[in-house]
Structures are given as C-alpha cells and as structure tokens.
Amino acid sequence: MSQTEYITSIGLEVHVQLKTRTKMFCGCEVRFGEPPNTLTCPTCLGLPGALPVLNRGAIEMTIRAGLLLGCETPPVVKWDRKNYFYPDMPKNYQISQYDLPLCLGGGVPLYDLAYPKDAQKSIARPGKVVQLTRIHLEEDVAKSTHHSSFTTIDFNRAGTPLMEIVSEPDIDSPEEAAAYLNSLRQILVYGDLSDADMEKGQMRCDVNVSVRPVGQTELGTKIELKNLNSVSAVRRALHYEIGRQIECLRTGIPLIQSTRRWDDDLGETSEMRTKEQAHDYRYFPDPDLLPVRTPDLVAREREGLPELPHAKVARFESDYGITHYDASVLASDRALADYYEAAARGATAPKKVANWIINTLLAYLNEHSLGIADCPVVPEKIRALVDLVESGALSGTQAREVFADLFADPAGDPAAIAKAKGFEPADTGEIDAFIDQVIAAHAGPAQEIRDGNDKAANFLTGQVMKLSKGKANPKLVTEAILAKLRG
Amino acid sequence: MPTIADLRAAYAAGDTTPAETLRQLADTIAARDGDIGGYLSHDLDRALDEASRADLSLPLGGVPIAIKDLINVQGHPCSCASRILHGKYTAPYDATVIRRLRAAGAIPFGRTNMDEFAMGSSNENSGIQPCRNPWDHDRIPGGSSGGSAAVVAAGTAIAALGSDTGGSIRQPASHCGVVGVKPTYGRVSRYGIVAFASSLDQVGPMTATVEDSARLLQVIAGHDPLDSTSVPEPVPDYTAALGHDLKGLRVGLPREYFAEGLEPAVRDAVQAAVRQLESLGAEIVEISLPNTEHAVSVYYIIANAEASANLARFDGVRYGHRAASPSDLLDHYRRSRAEGFGEEVKRRIILGTYVLSSGYYDAYYLRAQKVRTLIRQDFDRAFDQVDLIASPVSPVPPFRLGEKLDDPLAMYLADIYTIPANLAGLCGISVPCGFAPVPGAARPLPVGLQLLARPFGEETLFRAAHAYEQASEWKNHRAYPA
Ligand SMILES: [Zn+2]
Numbered sequence: 001m002s003q004t005e006y007i008t009s010i011g012l013e014v015h016v017q018l019k020t021r022t023k024m025f026c027g028c029e030v031r032f033g034e035p036p037n038t039l040t041c042p043t044c045l046g047l048p049g050a051l052p053v054l055n056r057g058a059i060e061m062t063i064r065a066g067l068l069l070g071c072e073t074p075p076v077v078k079w080d081r082k083n084y085f086y087p088d089m090p091k092n093y094q095i096s097q098y099d100l101p102l103c104l105g106g107g108v109p110l111y112d113l114a115y116p117k118d119a120q121k122s123i124a125r126p127g128k129v130v131q132l133t134r135i136h137l138e139e140d141v142a143k144s145t146h147h148s149s150f151t152t153i154d155f156n157r158a159g160t161p162l163m164e165i166v167s168e169p170d171i172d173s174p175e176e177a178a179a180y181l182n183s184l185r186q187i188l189v190y191g192d193l194s195d196a197d198m199e200k201g202q203m204r205c206d207v208n209v210s211v212r213p214v215g216q217t218e219l220g221t222k223i224e225l226k227n228l229n230s231v232s233a234v235r236r237a238l239h240y241e242i243g244r245q246i247e248c249l250r251t252g253i254p255l256i257q258s259t260r261r262w263d264d265d266l267g268e269t270s271e272m273r274t275k276e277q278a279h280d281y282r283y284f285p286d287p288d289l290l291p292v293r294t295p296d297l298v299a300r301e302r303e304g305l306p307e308l309p310h311a312k313v314a315r316f317e318s319d320y321g322i323t324h325y326d327a328s329v330l331a332s333d334r335a336l337a338d339y340y341e342a343a344a345r346g347a348t349a350p351k352k353v354a355n356w357i358i359n360t361l362l363a364y365l366n367e368h369s370l371g372i373a374d375c376p377v378v379p380e381k382i383r384a385l386v387d388l389v390e391s392g393a394l395s396g397t398q399a400r401e402v403f404a405d406l407f408a409d410p411a412g413d414p415a416a417i418a419k420a421k422g423f424e425p426a427d428t429g430e431i432d433a434f435i436d437q438v439i440a441a442h443a444g445p446a447q448e449i450r451d452g453n454d455k456a457a458n459f460l461t462g463q464v465m466k467l468s469k470g471k472a473n474p475k476l477v478t479e480a481i482l483a484k485l486r487g
Numbered sequence: 488m489p490t491i492a493d494l495r496a497a498y499a500a501g502d503t504t505p506a507e508t509l510r511q512l513a514d515t516i517a518a519r520d521g522d523i524g525g526y527l528s529h530d531l532d533r534a535l536d537e538a539s540r541a542d543l544s545l546p547l548g549g550v551p552i553a554i555k556d557l558i559n560v561q562g563h564p565c566s567c568a569s570r571i572l573h574g575k576y577t578a579p580y581d582a583t584v585i586r587r588l589r590a591a592g593a594i595p596f597g598r599t600n601m602d603e604f605a606m607g608s609s610n611e612n613s614g615i616q617p618c619r620n621p622w623d624h625d626r627i628p629g630g631s632s633g634g635s636a637a638v639v640a641a642g643t644a645i646a647a648l649g650s651d652t653g654g655s656i657r658q659p660a661s662h663c664g665v666v667g668v669k670p671t672y673g674r675v676s677r678y679g680i681v682a683f684a685s686s687l688d689q690v691g692p693m694t695a696t697v698e699d700s701a702r703l704l705q706v707i708a709g710h711d712p713l714d715s716t717s718v719p720e721p722v723p724d725y726t727a728a729l730g731h732d733l734k735g736l737r738v739g740l741p742r743e744y745f746a747e748g749l750e751p752a753v754r755d756a757v758q759a760a761v762r763q764l765e766s767l768g769a770e771i772v773e774i775s776l777p778n779t780e781h782a783v784s785v786y787y788i789i790a791n792a793e794a795s796a797n798l799a800r801f802d803g804v805r806y807g808h809r810a811a812s813p814s815d816l817l818d819h820y821r822r823s824r825a826e827g828f829g830e831e832v833k834r835r836i837i838l839g840t841y842v843l844s845s846g847y848y849d850a851y852y853l854r855a856q857k858v859r860t861l862i863r864q865d866f867d868r869a870f871d872q873v874d875l876i877a878s879p880v881s882p883v884p885p886f887r888l889g890e891k892l893d894d895p896l897a898m899y900l901a902d903i904y905t906i907p908a909n910l911a912g913l914c915g916i917s918v919p920c921g922f923a924p925v926p927g928a929a930r931p932l933p934v935g936l937q938l939l940a941r942p943f944g945e946e947t948l949f950r951a952a953h954a955y956e957q958a959s960e961w962k963n964h965r966a967y968p969a
Contacts (some may be wrong), residue, residue, distance in 0.1 A: 044578050046800045048567075048681040049559045049582060050715050082798050083843070085820055123681035284852060285795055289715050404503035415583035 010206040013170035016194045023159040024139045025052030046090030058161035060446050062137045066103030066300045068191050078291040083282045088141040098283040101136030119175040124326035127173035131168040174238035181231045191335045211245045221255035227262045237262040320350035336372045343379035348366035348390040376410040385414040392476045398423045434467040449485045488642040491699040494723050498543045498906040505538035505549030516643045517819040521589040524618045525638035529597035532629045533617040537594045545592030553597040557681040558582050568613040569603045569806045571801045582679020586705040591706040600634030603829045605683040612831040621966035623929045624886040628657030635693045636663035640966045643676025646694040652687045652906025657917035661880035661935025664919045667693045668700045671942045672912035673718035676711030677785040682797040684790035687909040697953040701725035728946040734768035739873035749882045756921035756934040757879045781935040786906045788842050788855035797838030863911040870941040880935040884923045922924035
C-alpha cells in the first residue's frame with residue numbers, strides 16, 4: 001500500500017515593534033529597560049477620561065513598510081476597538097485596525113541566504129515571493145511577569161506601536177517559514193522601521209499551519225501555534241506540528257481548529273484552546289479617532305524609499321563586478337552593505353574588497369562577537385589595505401598581519417603599520433639577485449616557463465620568497481621571473 | 488446666589504471676595520443640600536487655598552464652579568456616582584476643561600451628583616445618593632447632570648459644568664428651571680471627561696442665566712490637541728451675541744416634536760414661548776424631521792455599544808472596587824464589576840455588548856449608524872430653511888422619585904426631543920419658559936424651551952435665548968428666593 005503524501009500550508013502573523021520615539025497614542029517615550037511603570041501617562045494607563053492621539057510617525061513607517069513590500073494603501077484608513085479582557089491591556093480593548101488597515105496585499109521575497117544554512121542547497125522554489133494579506137497598526141499591551149502567587153504588570157510597553165504583518169497561507173515548509181522571517185527582518189531593518197530581533201521580542205510571530213492529502217484542494221484544519229520566540233523555534237515547532245498532524249490524519253484522529261502552545265524545552269506543542277472557546281472581539285470603529293486620509297502620506301514616503309536587498313544585490317553585481325553570492329552576503333545586512341560600498345567606492349579592485357570583507361573582516365568580527373556596526377576599522381582603511389595588496393606593495397599574508405594590528409589599534413594607518421613591520425617592498429637589486437640565483441639553480445622549471453608554462457613560475461616564485469624570508473612581493477616576483485625568461 | 492456677572496462686579500467693587508463667596512456657598516450647601524443631595528462632596532479648604540491666589544482680573548477670576556462627578560479634577564474624587572469608583576479613586580490629572588477654567592481664574596468647587604456613568608434621565612441611577620428637584624423634593628431633578636442642575640437651581644452653586652450625551656444637560660436644566668447648553672460635538676474637549684458614549688458626549692455650562700452660560704462656554708470651548716475629535720474652529724465672542732432682537736431669524740417648529748406624548752401643560756408653555764420669539768422679530772416656520780421616531784432606538788444602540796467598551800476598563804485591576812479573594816482572574820472580573828456597577832449600567836453594558844456581537848453587528852450597530860446619517864440629513868435639510876429649531880426639552884414635567892423606575896423603556900422614550908441633537912452633532916440650549924401645573928406637586932414645576940442650531944451655531948442660540956430670557960419673566964422665579 002502506498003503512503004499518502006501530504007501538503008503543508010503555513011501562514012504567519014508577525015508583530016513588529018516600530019522604532020518610533022513615542023508611543024502610538026500618547027507622548028510617552030518608547031524605551032526598553034527602564035524601571036517598571038516609569039514611561040506612562042493617563043492615556044497609556046487607560047485612566048478614566050484619557051483619550052488617544054495618533055502618532056503620525058508610526059503611520060508613516062507602516063506605509064513605508066507597505067511600499068517596501070509592494071502593498072496597496074487604501075485612500076482612507078480607520079481605527080477600531082478590539083474588545084477582550086486581560087490585565088495587560090488597561091482599557092480592556094485594544095486600538096487596532098479591522099477592515100481598513102494601512103496596507104493590503106504585497107509580498108515578501110524569500111532570499112536564498114535567508115533560508116537556514118543547512119537548507120540553502122535544497123531550496124524548493126528559488127525566488128519565491130510569499131503573498132501578504134495585510135499590514136495593520138495597533139498598540140502593544142503591557143508586559144506581565146508571573147510570580148509564584150501573583151503577577152506584576154509593567155505598562156512601559158503598553159501603547160507602543162506594533163505593526164502586524166499577516167501572510168497568506170502561502171508557505172510550504174518550515175524552512176520557507178524561517179526564510180520568510182529572516183527576509184522580512186532584512187527588509188524591515190533596511191527600511192529603518194525596526195530592529196526586528198525575535199529574541200528581544202521586537203518581532204513576535206504566531207503561526208497557522210494545516211496539512212491536507214495531495215489532491216485535496218481546500219486547506220486542512222487550521223492550527224495556530226503560539227510562544228515561538230526565535231526563528232529556530234518556529235522551524236522546530238513547525239516540524240513537530242506537521243509531523244503530529246500527519247500522524248493524526250494517518251491514524252484517523254480528527255484535527256480540530258485550535259491554538260497550541262510550543263514548549264521549546266520539551267520540543268512539542270500542546271493544546272491551549274479550541275475554536276469554540278475563541279473570542280468574539282466585537283470590533284467597532286473607535287469613536288475617539290478620526291479616519292486618516294493617506295494619499296499624501298504615501299506620496300511622501302515613496303520619495304525617500306531605501307533600496308531593498310534584492311535590488312542592492314543586482315546593483316553590486318553590475319557596479320562592482322562581484323559574484324551573486326558575495327553580493328547576497330554583503331546585502332543581507334544594510335550596515336554591512338553600506339560598509340562594503342564605503343570601502344569599494346574608488347578601490348582599485350572592488351571584487352578583492354568584497355573578498356576581504358567576507359573572508360577576513362567578518363571572521364574577525366565573529367571571533368570578537370561584534371556586529372558590523374561595531375567594527376572598529378573604518379571602511380576607508382580596508383580600501384587602503386586592499387589597494388596596497390593590489391599595487392604589489394604587500395602580500396596577502398602581510399596584509400592580514402597589518403589588518404590584525406589595525407583591528408587592535410584602529411587609529412593606525414595601513415601603510416604606516418606595514419612600514420613599521422618592515423613590509424616595505426624589498427630592495428629590488430637584492431630580489432633581482434635572488435631571482436637570477438633561483439633560475440640558475442632550477443633549469444628544468446625555467447625551461448618549462450620559456451616553453452610557455454606559466455604555472456611553473458609558481459615554484460620559482462616560492463623559492464625566491466624563501467630566500468627573501470617572505471619580504472618579497474610574490475606578485476612582483478612572478479612578473480619579474482616571466483619577464484626575465486620570456487624577454 | 489449671584490450670577491457670574493454679579494460676582495465679578497462685586498469683586499471689582501470690593502464688596503466681597505472669593506473666600507467670602509466660598510464660605511457663603513458652603514453655608515448654603517450645609518443648609519440646603521441635605522434635602523437635595525446635589526453634591527457628592529466638596530472641599531472648602533482646598534477651594535479657599537485656591538481662592539487666596541485667585542487673579543480677579545481674569546474672565547472667571549475667583550468664581551467657584553461646581554463640577555459633574557465625571558470630570559477629572561486633579562486631587563479631587565472622580566466617581567461618576569458609581570460604587571465601582573466611589574471612595575476608591577482620586578483623579579491624578581485635570582481634564583482640559585478644568586485646565587481652561589483654572590487658566591480663566593475659576594475655582595472648581597464641589598462634585599455634583601449624577602446618574603451613574605451618566606446613564607439615566609432622572610438621577611435615580613446615582614450609585615451614591617438620590618438627588619431631588621429643588622422645586623419639589625419629592626420629584627426628580629432630571630439627569631444625568633441632575634446634581635449640576637439642582638445645585639444651580641437651589642442656589643448652592645454659582646454655575647456648574649454638566650455633560651450631555653442624549654440630553655443630560657438640557658433635560659435637567661429644563662426640570663430645574665436653569666439654563667443648560669449642549670455645545671456642538673467637537674466644540675469642547677472631551678479629554679478628562681469619563682466617557683459614556685464617545686461620539687455623543689459634550690461638556691457644557693449649566694447656569695442661572697443665558698449670559699453666564701455664554702461666559703462659561705467662552706472659557707471651556709476651543710480646540711484641544713489631546714482630543715482628536717475636537718475641532719480647530721475659532722471660538723467667537725459669545726457675549727457679543729447677547730442683547731439683540733430676533734429680526735430676520737427663522738425659527739422652525741418640527742411637526743414631529745409637537746405630536747402624541749407631549750403633555751398639554753408642557754406644550755402650552757413652549758407654544759407661549761414660541762409666540763414670544765415671534766413678537767421679538769423671529770419668523771416661525773413649520774418644519775419636518777421625518778426620522779425622529781428612530782432616534783431613541785438608534786441612540787440606545789450606538790451609545791450602549793460605545794459604553795460597553797468605554798466601561799470595560801473598570802475592572803478592579805488597577806483602581807476602583809475590587810472583589811474580595813477572587814478564585815481566579817475571571818471570578819475577579821465578574822464579581823468586581825457585578826458588585827461595583829448598578830443595575831442600569833449593567834443593563835446598558837449587556838445591550839451594548841449584544842449589538843456588537845458577531846452575527847448581530849450588521850443588523851444593529853451598522854444599521855443604526857446608517858439611520859444616524861439619515862437623522863443628520865433631516866437636520867441639514869431643516870437648517871437650509873431655518874436658523875433655529877424650537878421645541879420642548881422633555882415631553883413631561885419632572886415626575887416623582889421612583890415613579891418610573893420599573894419602566895426603563897418609558898424613561899428612554901422621554902429623551903426623544905434631546906437625543907437627535909447629539910446624534911447629529913448639533914448645539915442646543917434649554918432656557919426656562921414657564922411652569923407647568925402638575926397634579927399632586929407642591930407648586931407648578933419648571934418647563935424648558937429647547938433651541939437647536941446648526942453645528943458651531945452657539946452664537947445664534949445665545950442670541951435667541953438671551954432675547955427670550957430678557958423679555959420673559961421666568962428669570963425672576965427662584966426655587967429658593969433670596
Ligand atoms: Zn503614555
């Protein structure tokens with residue numbers, strides 16, 4: 001008997017904290033790590049009589065997100081109250097957007113490098129774009145901390161702007177879900193909208209997943225997963241849940257529409273509530289807030305739109321002649337891309353600059369647990385260093401030594417460090433003598449070179465390097481050998 | 488009690504001082520308010536302290552103003568006459584209207600009684616104490632701003648602030664024989680007013696004379712960046728609208744407002760007032776507001792829907808009444824709210840929750856919003872023909888306490904003449920227009936004339952109401968003659 005094959009459909013609801021200066025509906029500052037309940041006012045505490053006032057900046061940022069993701073913004077958007085009781089929500093309703101959100105449609109392109117490393121070799125649909133349903137803006141709730149017999153609530157977070165990005169059930173695998181989150185994060189960081197770090201709670205996600213047998217057109221029973229606090233948790237939870245659902249279908253256990261909680265330690269999901277217990281949120285237009293007309297805001301945001309990662313990759317390939325892979329690595333992080341551009345602009349060999357950054361600089365930063373933003377060496381010095389190599393003044397090995405010094409003392413100058421280390425191009429007369437000496441000693445290889453075998457020069461160059469104790473520049477030595485033997 | 492105008496003249500002449508006025512008020516309150524119950528509390532020492540710094544050159548310098556108990560005054564209790572807040576909540580900030588009053592030199596003095604969370608038309612829904620009509624202590628003062636109307640009528644306040652969601656200023660003003668103004672929606676900031684129905688609520692003055700209302704509205708009106716629904720429209724000089732005749736003014740009488748259910752004694756008083764308006768130069772025109780009959784049902788759907796969300800925050804988690812030793816969170820919510828809210832408030836929260844529920848939203852809330860638009864269009868058409876609309880405020884004179892408690896629907900229907908102005912966002916005024924002989928009452932009871940004007944037409948209201956007031960004798964009648 002043949003095993004039935006199953007199709008998985010995954011949709012994500014991602015909440016993103018926007019980098020605004022103040023909260024969504026009041027003037028309180030948005031800052032994290034302050035003493036509890038110090039960034040509050042009557043409005044974000046939901047005190048009787050207090051009223052909300054819209055934060056224009058948050059609206060503009062959400063429109064920007066929509067433009068970056070190819071969404072449409074309705075000409076008029078409005079605000080609705082979502083009613084439910086919970087102690088972290090001081091009004092017992094949340095101001096959100098129901099039927100006229102800031103963004104509709106659009107999509108998230110899945111970047112190759114956004115897939116988990118082990119999955120990058122087997123991407124099912126390269127270049128896939130996950131369709132979005134909508135993006136809306138709402139206020140965040142307070143932060144509850146549960147103690148043994150009581151709960152404390154910190155309202156510093158209450159009322160901070162939260163953007164909810166809802167995808168279609170368009171994602172086919174846990175790996176695509178991970179790629180979706182990573183790609184989305186890249187784009188949000190590019191737009192300077194959020195740091196979107198899941199581990200810091202700046203980006204939170206709920207996942208809907210269903211499976212159905214091949215051949216069935218309508219989606220299977222939708223199960224929602226909660227408590228997913230990292231991209232890897234999303235991937236693992238989905239693997240677990242898809243396996244569980246397929247197992248249920250195989251053994252004839254009916255699936256019911258429900259919400260399940262992921263336990264990261266146990267590595268499994270467990271039921272929280274079923275559809276029958278679902279809330280009726282009783283959405284209705286918030287009478288405290290006027291609808292917003294958007295066309296002018298959209299036009300203004302469209303002007304200052306940043307270049308997106310995939311556009312940057314294409315431009316890096318054509319402007320700097322670097323490979324698609326290198327361009328993708330560099331463009332995966334806006335700060336890294338900016339660093340590369342600053343270093344590559346005006347460099348003799350922008351391709352070598354890319355190699356240097358990817359192979360040497362990133363390894364150093366990794367070793368020191370630093371991000372590119374914290375890199376002590378300014379990009380101009382990387383350019384100078386690579387230019388020294390290109391001009392033949394330094395060998396690759398020497399350049400790496402210079403770089404190590406530079407990393408420890410970023411104020412230094414590459415040429416000066418090289419000089420201090422004695423890495424000056426050696427006395428040409430002396431090197432010339434070494435070359436003659438080596439050619440005389442190795443007649444065989446010398447003859448091969450005369451006969452047109454360039455590779456044989458590598459051996460002779462190595463011999464010259466030995467005699468010069470590494471001070472000679474191998475590139476120049478090879479050129480000199482070829483010149484001598486071929487005239 | 489003196490009017491605001493009298494008091495300012497007396498201060499200027501050095502005949503009295505704010506401290507003296509406050510002490511005299513406190514004495515009168517001690518003598519009279521035990522019978523009336525207009526105040527929930529007042530703090531003479533705090534007011535005297537503020538009086539000692541009063542700048543008498545300001546428009547309301549040293550004038551004490553009584554405040555409805557749903558308006559936040561920093562450091563004062565703010566209970567909305569509900570047991571869920573009473574004795575358990577002190578306002579930590581000033582409402583915008585209070586900031587404006589203070590900036591004009593006024594002294595907020597006393598918290599006036601009201602129907603709990605402004606839900607009611609008789610003040611019988613106060614969760615704290617009954618409030619009585621100063622003209623007849625067996626009768627209701629009206630509501631929900633019954634306390635504010637009663638204290639002005641009883642001479643235990645110079646002037647007061649009330650709030651009007653469906654007639655809550657105009658109707659008690661009518662029942663107590665004082666002047667009450669419901670400003671245009673968006674004219675006065677709602678910031679700091681505990682919300683009943685956000686799309687309908689407006690704060691307004693309740694005073695002994697039209698001139699005092701103009702002076703008080705002058706101070707509290709204006710755009711407020713803290714209230715997104717307040718309108719950035721300049722505030723005209725309202726006192727400039729006083730002292731004119733009514734030549735060229737067209738006044739409409741809505742056919743539907745003089746129909747079945749209107750008590751003859753009330754109708755007679757209003758019609759006499761209309762004749763007086765005519766004799767002052769106004770032209771009287773009959774008009775039609777065909778959707779009037781739907782106003783009460785539309786109002787109770789929209790107001791209660793909004794209230795069900797607005798009152799959700801009273802849950803005992805951060806402030807207010809909290810049930811003893813709850814077994815879990817749900818039990819905490821259920822019992823705290825069941826113990827804290829009164830019957831009428833619970834009824835309205837349940838109604839509001841119901842009309843917003845999945846499957847009912849379109850049939851109730853959405854349809855009500857559509858009919859609300861029709862009602863607004865009725866008025867748009869009417870104001871193409873006329874400058875003002877004149878009508879009764881309430882179809883009946885004040886009834887006995889307890890008389891209608893078992894029939895909430897009858898009480899809802901009595902708001903038929905005041906509710907449409909809130910639904911349409913108009914401004915309106917109630918000005919005393921006579922007394923109705925009522926069987927069994929100690930003496931004839933006040934009747935008010937309602938005038939409605941188009942949005943931001945408060946000047947027209949003041950002009951007509953003032954001309955009428957000056958030409959009529961009712962201003963000379965007081966519940967407690969001096
Ligand atoms: Zn705040």
